[in-house]
Every structure is written in C-alpha cells, then in structure tokens.
Amino acid sequence: MNATRTEGITEGIVENEANWKDRRNAVRHKANGSVTFRMSEGSTTNFEGRLLDISSTGFRVRHAHSQLRSGQECDFTLPGSSGKARVVWNRITPEHIETGFLILNCDAS
Numbered sequence: 001m002n003a004t005r006t007e008g009i010t011e012g013i014v015e016n017e018a019n020w021k022d023r024r025n026a027v028r029h030k031a032n033g034s035v036t037f038r039m040s041e042g043s044t045t046n047f048e049g050r051l052l053d054i055s056s057t058g059f060r061v062r063h064a065h066s067q068l069r070s071g072q073e074c075d076f077t078l079p080g081s082s083g084k085a086r087v088v089w090n091r092i093t094p095e096h097i098e099t100g101f102l103i104l105n106c107d108a109s
Helices: 003-022
Strands: 029-039 046-054 058-063 073-078 081-092 097-108
Touching (some): 029 058, 058 081
Antiparallel strands (some): 081 097
C-alpha cells in the first residue's frame, strides 16, 4: 500500500471518531462515588463500582464484575438517586473493567 492510500485511511478513521464524539447530546461531568448494582434479570448478583463520570443520560463506572454484557439491564443506587440502567459498552483491561451505562429511569431519593 502506498503512503497516500495509508494516509487516506487514517484520515477517515480520525474523522469518523471525531464525528461520533460530537453526536453525544449530554455533557459529561467527572464524578467520584460508590455505585451499587443489582442485576435486573431475577438474579441475586450484587456488585459495587466507582463512578468516573456522569451525564443526564448515562454514567461510566470502574468495577470488577466481568459478567456484564452489552444490553443487560441492572438496578443502580448512587448517592441521592437510584434507578435502572442498560449496559452500552465494556472496556476490559488487565487492571480493571469500565462500563458505560444508559440511564433508563432514575428517581431522586
């Protein structure tokens, strides 16, 4: 592959990534706090995570629960609120797991 073709591919990837980030409707805010989860599928599985950021439509959490899959729903409790959220994505590294959640409903306590 010549240099021109390689540059064109790279430019397309960067443009697409930038456009994807711009499509987010809600502003993220850095956050710190404990989040408790209970799987909604009739499971008794509970786990905790550390809140990393939050917006009006979702939040990102660092945790150690490797069983989460995209599309799963769970109940959550944050300081001052609780509700139901859907797993949108997971990022698994050797050090930790991060998950992005879409808030389906939320009640202030």
